[in-house]
Structures are given as C-alpha cells and as structure tokens.
Ligand SMILES: Nc1nc2c(ncn2[C@@H]2O[C@H](COP(=O)(O)OP(=O)(O)OP(=O)(O)O)[C@@H](O)[C@H]2O)c(=O)[nH]1
C-alpha cells in the first residue's frame with residue numbers, strides 16, 4: 202500500500218500555504234504561533250506562500266472549514282501558485298481527503314508536517330528507524346473505511362465476497378507486521394542505549410541531559426560547555442539524535458552531557474513513542490537541564506508543554522524524573538528591565554540559572570550549580586545482600602559504581618556502592634521484595650572520582 206505519499210510529493214512541492222485554525226471560541230493564535238508554524242514550513246524546505254490564522258467556530262466534519270473560508274483559501278492558493286496546504290491543527294483522514302479533492306492540492310496537518318520534518322532531518326540509522334516507526338503508526342491510526350477501500354474490496358459485494366478480507370483489513374495487517382518488525386528493531390536500539398548508559402555510569406561520570414522546547418538553545422549550550430560543534434540553528438528540530446560528551450568541571454570531576462531532541466506543542470504521540478529510546482536519555486539522567494528560551498513571548502506555555510511530555514514519559518516508563526534544573530537561556534535577548542526582574546527571580550530560586558549560550562553569560566554559574574547538584578547528592582552505601590538477592594546484586598553492578606565487595610562468614614555479600622538518592626529509590630522500586638532500609642548497614646558522603 203501507499204503509506205508515505207506525503208514524502209513522495211515533497212521534492213516537487215514549491216510553495217505552501219498555511220492556515221492556523223483556532224477552533225471554537227479559543228482566542229485566535231497570535232504572531233508567536235504563526236511564526237513557529239512558519240519556522241516549521243521553512244524547516245520542511247518549501248517556500249511559504251501565505252500564512253493565516255483563522256477562527257473556526259463550528260468545525261465542519263467533512264472539510265473543517267466553512268464554504269466561504271474555503272473559497273478564500275482556494276483563492277490564496279491560486280494567487281501564490283501553491284501546491285501544498287498545511288493546516289496547523291488535527292485533520293481527520295476524511296477531512297484531509299476531502300480538502301485535497303476540493304482544493305486540488307496536497308494537504309497536510311500538524312502531525313503530518315512534523316513527521317515530515319523529522320523525515321527530512323533524520324540522519325543516523327537510529328533516527329531513520331524512529332521516524333519510520335512514527336510514520337507507520339500514524340498511517341495505521343489513519344486507516345479508515347472510505348470509498349477507496351470499499352471499491353477495492355475483493356470479490357465484489359454481498360456475502361459471496363470471497364475470502365472475506367477487505368483491502369482495509371489487508372492494509373492493516375501489513376502495517377501491523379511492519380510495525381512489529383520496527384518495534385523489535387527499536388527495542389534493540391533501546392537495549393544498546395541502556396548498555397551505553399550503564400557503561401557511562403560505571404565509568405563514574407554522572408549523566409546530565411539537556412532537554413526542552415525546540416529552538417531553546419540546547420545544542421548551542423552543549424557546544425559551549427563541551428567545545429563541540431554539533432549542529433545548532435535557528436530552526437525547529439535541528440537536533441534529532443542525542444550526542445554525549447564529557448565535560449570536566451572546575452573541580453576536575455567529569456560529567457557526561459547529553460544533547461537531545463527538542464519538544465514542541467502537540468508533539469505527535471507517535472513521535473514520542475518512536476523516539477522513546479532517545480527521549481529516555483533525559484528521564485534516565487542524573488540531572489535534567491530544562492533549557493528554556495526565556496526571551497520567547499510564550500516561554501511559559503512552552504515550559505508547560507515540555508512538562509507534559511515529561512509527565513507522559515514518566516508514566517510510560519514508570520521512571521521518576523531526575524532532579525531538574527531550569528536554564529533560562531537567551532538572557533541576552535531580553536530588554537534590560539525584564540532581565541533585571543528575571544535575574545532577581547532566578548537568584549531567589551535554587552533550581553534556576555540564567556544563561557546566554559551565545560555570549561557565555563551565566564555558563565560558569567551553571568557549571569557550578571551542576572557540580573553542587575550532582576556531587577553533593579551521591580553517597581556511598583554499605584549493604585548486606587543475602588545469597589538470595591542475586592538479582593539485586595546484578596542490578597547494583599549494572600547501575601552503580603561498586604567500591605568494594607566481600608563475603609561474610611554466613612555467605613552474605615557486603616557491598617559498598619556509590620549511589621545518588623535517585624538511584625537508591627530506583628533500586629528500591631525495582632526490588633520490592635527487599636526492604637532497602639534493612640540491608641543498608643551504613644552510608645557516607647563521597648566525591649566522585651573523575
Ligand atoms: N540570542 C540568543 N540566541 C541563542 C542563544 N542560544 C541559542 N540561540 C540561538 O537559538 C537558535 C536555536 O539554537 P539551538 O542550539 O539549535 O537550539 P536547540 O534547543 O538545540 O533546538 P533543537 O535542536 O531544534 O531542538 C540558534 O539560532 C541559536 O544561535 C542565546 O543564549 N541567545
């Protein structure tokens with residue numbers, strides 16, 4: 202079946218028109234949202250013909266827009282010689298098809314658009330696999346019984362219709378097979394990532410992940426902190442694949458810093474599901490830097506949307522997020538007055554650091570706070586493991602730095618492991634048959650070895 206006709210089209214697409222519908226009585230979208238959508242279109246590599254925010258009071262089930270609105274859109278498409286219409290909202294498969302027929306152009310909704318950009322951006326084998334999976338899931342969710350499917354039903358109509366499998370069911374089955382294969386391939390990717398993480402942990406370098414809304418400056422900050430040159434650009438989804446580099450703090454201790462894919466409002470759930478291996482880097486870190494573009498007019502809404510994705514991830518992976526440090530980036534882009542107010546707020550909070558990744562302002566403070574957050578919380582735990590606790594012992598060896606290990610006269614293992622509070626609670630969570638308080642003999646503050 203044809204599953205990526207959006208993709209096949211893209212090279213021919215010259216100009217796109219964009220409409221941003223605000224549904225019901227919601228306030229019409231302002232310049233910030235329009236600019237974001239325009240950025241997405243630019244990221245797709247097509248020319249922007251026009252972009253309009255329009256109010257849709259009563260969404261039309263078959264075409265979303267009313268007849269008058271459709272006439273206006275048709276005119277604009279024609280004036281701009283556009284061959285693609287992007288509707289920055291959710292379209293049902295039927296609405297999409299009807300709009301395409303009515304307007305005689307290719308039509309894409311927000312999810313389709315974001316998937317498409319990810320497709321263009323994916324470079325690594327892993328990235329491509331993740332995008333492919335997201336796309337198949339998207340297609341699967343959009344398989345509906347439409348006239349095409351009825352027409353293609355095998356053996357005509359009536360109860361003598363042959364094997365009884367409609368084209369729709371055949372399509373579904375094919376997609377399901379493909380999705381199952383991709384799932385297992387991606388599971389392999391996740392395993393590899395888990396091993397890499399465990400490796401990094403064994404080396405003793407705590408993991409600090411940069412996460413946040415797309416275009417907030419994560420990669421720019423990453424480059425500044427690591428002297429790396431990962432791709433950073435004024436466009437959404439510049440980064441798809443996570444990159445890790447060691448950073449030496451002023452104390453000589455090392456952390457492993459990870460740059461990750463950015464989030465966006467209404468990030469398609471299929472993408473979250475597919476990019477799980479990548480996004481998991483953030484939730485599995487020892488410290489999460491939530492990088493925010495504090496100069497953005499909708500910075501608070503962006504922060505909420507990031508929060509949403511994190512909450513969803515926590516639920517799905519049954520993992521609690523690590524401590525979060527908010528990085529209020531792009532401080533240089535604020536007016537002096539606002540900057541003063543923000544700075545005062547940041548100084549009063551121990552979970553906020555203000556930076557400018559481009560000028561370097563605040564970066565030393567950030568490093569100092571990272572140092573404090575991470576290295577003051579790791580402790581050495583001396584534990585007594587009974588012989589039956591082999592699984593717990595294996596877990597500790599995989600996840601923690603083991604300082605020493607001995608066997609006492611009764612065959613119990615006396616083990617000293619370095620753990621953060623977070624790892625300890627993770628350990629307790631994974632081993633509910635063990636009373637962690639009982640097996641801990643002693644604990645003391647330590648320093649990580651670099
Ligand atoms: N003025 C200003 N611009 C910045 C700052 N940090 C980053 N930028 C700019 O913001 C844009 C996006 O930066 P990136 O580092 O690519 O952002 P990102 O968060 O990695 O974005 P994605 O990978 O797309 O999620 C680039 O044009 C940067 O030059 C800053 O502190 N001040």
Ligand SMILES: [Mg+2]
Pocket residue numbers: 419420421432433439440460461
């Ligand atoms: Mg980036």
